Amino acid sequence: MAALAACTPDKAVPSPAAANAPSMASHAPSATPSSVPTTDPAAVTPPASPEPSSAAPSSAVAPQHSLTDPTSPWVIVNKHRPLNPQDFVPADLVQPNVRLAVSGEASMVNSTTAAAAEKMFGAAASEGVVMALASGYRSYTTQVATYNGYVASTGQAAADRASARPGHSEHQTGWSFDIADGGGACSFQPCFADQPAAVWAKANAHKFGFVVRYPWMFHDTTGYFYESWHLRYVGVEAATDMANRGIATLEEYFGLEAAPDYL
Incomplete structure (x- = not known):
């Protein structure tokens, strides 16, 4: 089975190695609808009973944010939830002061993500771990060209396993980026999980x-196989809450349905 990949680099060419990457077991727990405080009532389906889900954000996490507004750090973009508008462009794209493995739009993220990335890269460096930003913002236009290139060369079914459809990529939000090891080893490959930067x-x-964002063995929930290089900013409170409670995916955390395939 071909590996699903949300982070196909710009204008990348599918390789036999990537197409034949081993798949992970399909035993991810399903997300449970929950009552999640949010400024966007349409983002979450109300529960059938007043009993809250154990996966819902803890009451200590504040303030709450929209799950549909692309300017929100909690926006959820997956195969069931396209960006609205689909051609969204962050208004505050900046290039973070970190080691870069790319240039142009791919070297940029929104200003909040940039500030957090600078702190994280600095902390890693202080512990002897060198990270590089390998792919940041990707515009709708770029995603159209990337995705269409895959469709033309491999067909739509294979393209959907290798590249996000336009309007469905987290990279377009400015809230996410991919990391590489300082030496560039195993970039965008399964073996990157064992590199110091990923660990x-x-x-x-x-x-x-x-x-x-796309953890090990949760592709039936997120729609993508493990991507140890793809990081997504959601804020310290929410990210720490998830880590402390062992919640692996944003879909589960916010009580959203799994999105393994496009609707």
Whole structure:
């Protein structure tokens, strides 16, 4: 089975190695609808009973944010939830003062994510771990070209396993980016999970407001196989709450349905 990948680099060409990457077991727990305080009532389906889900954000997490507004750090973008508007462009894109492995739009994120990334990269460096930003913002136009290139070369079914459809990529929000090891080893490959940058990020990213958005063995929930390099900013409170309670995905945390395939 071909691995699903949300973070296909711009204008990347599908490789046999990526297409034949081993799949993870499909035993991810399903998300449970919950009553989640939010400024966006349409974002969450009310529960059938007043009993809250154990996966819902803890009352200590404040303030609450919208799950649909792309300017919100809690916006959820997946195969069931496209951006609105689909051609959204963050108004505050900046280039963080971190080690870069890319240039142009891919070197940028929104200003909040940039500030948090600078703190995280600095903390990693102080412990001898070198990280590089390998892919940040990706515009709707870029995603159209990337996705269409896959469709033309491999067909739509394969394209949907290798690249997010336009309007469905977290990279377009400015809230996420991919990391690389300082030496560039195993970039965008399963073996990156064993590199120092990935190991450190998995253990420490929540302290700076980031989660590993596509965790191991939860592709039936997120729609993508494990991407140890893809970090998503949700804020220190929410990221730490998830880490402390062992909640792996944003879908589960916010009580949203699993999104393994496009609707």
